[in-house]
Amino acid sequence: MKVLCLWYATDDELRSLKAALPEGTEVVAPKGKYFSRFEASYSELAPHAVDADVFIGFALPKRILEIAKNLKFFCWVHSGCDDLEHIGALSHFRQHGIKVAxxxxxxxxxxxxQAxxxxxxLAKxxxxxxxxxxxxxxLFPLFDDEYRSAMLDGRTxxxxxxxxxxxRIAKHAKGFDMRVLGVRRNKDRPAEHVDSMHGPDELHSVLGQCDYVVLSMPDTNExxxxxxxxxxxxxxxxxxLINVSRSGLIQEQSLYDALTTxxxxxYAADVWNRYEFGRSFPTSFLPRLEVHKLPNVICSNDQAANAxxxxERDLRWGTQSVVDFVCGKPITREVDLHLGY
Incomplete structure (x- = not known):
């Protein structure tokens, strides 16, 4: 079994991965100078990719899947899989029966x-x-509407x-004595710290009750x-409104209109619209309407997980999924390729 790391793994990272896998498993990674440690080019990976059984990595170079004829398992060291959907990788995995975690x-x-x-x-x-x-x-006068802070205590x-x-957000919110409403696909599955769980069909009635709304769902076709x-x-x-999930969940024009009227x-966000060539025109990597510059907006740019x-946890959990696959065990964090998460 051959495992290919798609990034410039350190010696410690390689040792840790090898130690966790059965004896005789080959583990390889690109070597040499790099611009970004967590990505590698097609030319650097191709010699190893042609006969690799497993990929694990943070980035996936173009065309690398086309030559990976032995690939049986791919571990994506991220939480969301929408980027894989955008570049056609999930379709490739579905077509070739490749498992994904x-x-x-x-x-x-x-x-x-961060949320x-x-x-x-925002409140303060x-x-x-x-x-x-x-x-x-x-700031004068004191308690003027323009200057007064909002509260979390007792709010929804x-x-x-x-x-x-x-x-986890629900748990933190309870620490501020907030009322917590949840919306998710399976509303019958219990969730600690959530006072009331609702299905997607109840979204609008839930929104009308909230003082704060946090988007923490995956970006899928739905x-x-x-x-x-x-x-x-x-x-x-x-x-x-707070978005710590994906920018594609929100229609930018609607967001801009709501904030300016x-x-x-x-609004606060860690994620921003990226208009990429081939899927939109013109291209840009920040909101076209410059929502992030509005006075009632605060932002970071994909920094919530930079902590x-x-x-260390990313690599540890990714390693565990590779071990599960190589050892023929159920994969704890396997992705449903039809749901996209």
Whole structure:
């Protein structure tokens, strides 16, 4: 059995992977200089890919799957699989019977903390008040609507997508004595810290009750662009929206209109629209309407999972999936190739 790491794995990472696998398993990775440690080019990987049984990695070079005739298992060291869908990889895996796993949940703690940071920063007008202080200004009059902070205590938060991240957000929200409403595909599956669980058909009634809404669902054919005018009109104009999932869930024009007409109090996100050539025109890698520059928006750019412990957990969980496959065991985090997650 041959396992190919699709990134410039360190000696420690390779030793750890080899130690976990049965004796005799070949483990290889590209060597030499690199621009980004977590990706490698087709030319660097091709000599190993032609006879590899297993791929594990953070990035997938173009055309590499076409020559990987022996490939039987692919471990994607990310939580979401929508990027694999976009580049046609999931279709290839379905067509050739290749099993896939991800590391969903590995970054749940970090992303959930980012979501709560966003909720607090929006509520407390953190960036605005920091700027005012740096400028030496004093906000007056006290308790004016424009300057007064919002509260989390006693308010209602709606979590759209109650998986590993959403469940963790619910736990944190309870620490602020919030009422927690959840929306997910299987509403009958219990979730700790959620006061009331609802199905997708109840989304609009849930939105109307919330002071904070967090999107933490996967981007699939069913959910892409699902948040538009109707969803924003269902929300309270005093509500905040937070997206720590995927930018494709929200229609950008609808978001811009809601933020600039008073239909939405504020927005925070770690994910932003990427208009890629071949799927959109013109191309761009930030919102076309520059939503991220609006005064009632705060943002980071794919940084929620850039935190202590995350990389180590990513690799540990990815390694476990490879071990499961090589040893013929059930794969704990196997991806349903038809659902896309």
């Amino acid at each position: 991800n590391i969903r949940g590995a970054n749940a703690h970090a992303v959930a903390e 709560m940071m966003f909720a607090l920063a 007008k953190t960036l605005f008040k920091h700027k005012v202080t740096l400028e030496g200004r004093r 938060i709606g979590i759209i997508g109650v998986g590993s991240i959403g469940s 959910t892409t662009q699902m948040f538009g005018d109707l969803e924003f009109s269902s929300m309270k104009p005093t509500a905040f 008073g239909r939405l109090r504020g 202590d412990d995350v990389l």
